[in-house]
Amino acid sequence: MADAPVRARLAAYRRLAGAAVRAQLAYPGSFALQCVGQALAQAGDLVAVLVLFGHITAMAGFATHEVLLMYGIAGIAFGLADGVVGQLDGLPTYIRTGALDALLLRPLSALGQLCASDIALRRLGRIATGLVVLVYALVEADITWTAPRIVLAVTAPLTGAVVLSAVWVVACSVCFWVVEGRELANSVTYGSSMFTAYPLGVFGPWLRRLMGFAVPGAFVAYFPTLALLGKPDPLGLPALLQWSSPVVAALAVLVAGGVWRLALRHYQGTGS
Amino acid sequence: MGGAARMYWLMAVAGFRRWSTYRQAAFAGLVTNIVFGFLRCAVLVTVFEGVSEGSGRVAGYDPAATFMFVWVGQGLINVVLLWGGTELAERVRSGDVAIDLVRPWNLQAALLAEDLGRAAFAVLIRFTVPMAVGLLAFDLRLPSSPLTWAVFAVGTLLAVVVSFGVRFLLNLTAFWLLDWRGTLGVYMAVSAPLAGLIVPIGMFPDWARVAIWCTPFPAMLQAPADLLIERGPAPLLLAHQLGWAVVLLLAGRVVLRRGERTLVVQGG
């Protein structure tokens, strides 16, 4: 028997997400406050950037507006990823209560169901903070606008969201092997939220390798920002990398899909 | 009198033991604290980029003091429980709080005792391990006198009390709010920067610095950290913490009374 047509499956996911959204809007006052809380939480690193720039004029070779550009792209990307796949943090509970088994008994992907039915609308707060800062930085920073750069300005946050989502899926897959995997995953997911908001040169070589390339955080905001600014990399990395984020995002998705399938197979008991 | 003291002591022991059962989670959580320690050190030290060699100080911090500040902060997050918990709020919501209220004790004091026990366990793992990592990986500014450690211990104790006071009040909002997640979300968002976790409050512009020190937040993290790196007058820092501890505990008492009354009126 063939799978249901893609359109029908998408409709099913949409309904799952719709149900989640309706449940979250049940207490509108509380929901609004949660959005505000998320917006403020995202602003934590903004405070750091602004306070630090009260004492310095450049951070690892980047001026205020340039760092804010990075921060804005990273903030939107993180907000989107957190909203769609962030609830994978709840995976240990799904495993413990057997709710994951119930998802496996349905004709849809378990990952798709997890994301759709737990979509976190309150992350719009984070996205809003990122968006405001990004627009401000795009206006204030010195950018020579070309067609590719316009496309990049729009797509960079989305590409970054794809990269971070892939990271999230891989990190949370650890929960299938390690009981306290969620805490470990947080160091990579929330760690990336902070790492991606700053120039790569702020961090030492080991952090750069680990959080910038092994976890491909450098491709979320750093390289796209260099491309937008037309700025040579202060670290001297190849210019080609500046436009390579979509390729990295595609690779990250492939890796994440593979790891997730492997994790599910381990859960079902084919692995080891 | 002796009986009551013993009861609160047992609550503290219970708090310690309860949390010590989550040892695995505690160790896993350390990884996040440590990663953030490294990231924060890297970001904060950029503040010295513009400073000429030699003098090397911003707002009274040199790099060694800044690193120390970061690692003390990472160690204290889970001792003071900066991001709170919702256990009491959930008991209020479910009505189970009625059981707590008919017991022959002062609920606030009992929960404070339990929280101090929890904090004592957190010191063993959540504080010492990040500090040890910081010591190994960075050149930290260590206290010049052993007395500083004693002062820091008092400051940490007061920090836990202040944090408890705020968390207690937040949880009590569940008496009136159907859904307290919004309030809690806002609190979690503002507590980190206002407590000094992200950037030392001393580096903020003057107006902001004054405003932030008018809130209880610096008492939870900035004050004990400054006590340990011997920055600022210790008596003043301790007085700020003690003042807020008293105010918050009294406020908690009053609000709990009000909450009890709503419980009686609504019949649970």
Add this chain to the structure above:
Amino acid sequence: MTGRVIETDGLVRVFRQRRRPDFRAVDGISLRVDAGEAVGYIGPNGAGKSTTIKMLTGILVPTAGTVRVCGLDPVRQRRALSRRLGVVFGQRSQLWWDLPLRASFELLRAIHQVPPAAYRERLAHHVELLDLAPLLDLPVRQLSLGQRMRGEVTAALLHAPELLVLDEPTIGLDLVSKERLRRFLADLNAAGTTLLLTTHDLPDVERLCRRLVVVDHGHVLVDGPLDELRRRFSGTRELVVELGAPAPADRLAGLAGVDSVRVEAGGLRQRLTFRSDSTSATALIAAVAERVTVRDLAVAEPAIEDVVRQLYGEHG
């Protein structure tokens, strides 16, 4: 309607455990269930029931052996199988806690791609049989356990599966709710849906299943029709004879296969305990009729609990 719904051969599932020897939860189970059957799959805690169900439904991969359900490989064809399979877990919910019951059904309709007309028809059918009308607009969290179970069963049947697997469906239910659910499931089975039921509640099995599979320590202890099991495994049965005229106890003593005779009602009623492996009820009745005038006869069947208790005793 005909055909094999479940077929396993030498099914094995081993769990590796840290610092302890491997645990063989299921150790060579071969099971065949045909379309339309109702099978009780029972055993003590830890016997391997849930592990078997997980392998049948594609949640868990067997360590060894083969398994086909509805002709499909459960793990490799999990999604195709999920369209033909319904599962009800007594202790887990597949409903959406915060949403009205109706909204959960709507979501499952979308997930399983049930055509609107078929959905409306099936929902109406269940609403009527399970008396769901007053519950449809209540959030699931407000339902009682019995009400929720009716919702769970409906949720598992909206896509009209050929096979319904029930894992402890009556656990925690009151007597009225249990009976209502059993009646519904019996009708469902009569209409052609194959049932596989695990339970600790043996009256569920007596009411619903014609066939019983008893497992323990990962092995099948017994597999056969319920009646035959009763005969084979109840050590003794009882023939109750009502006499036309009072008779002393020794009148019926000494018949082949009879262990004891108990006289009641001043000799008007006599209870003969006999071993089913040494005589049949029919032969005994004939022998009794030769000696006394019989007004009425009854053979008391042993309760299934006794059968199972004896089984565990023999093998454990």
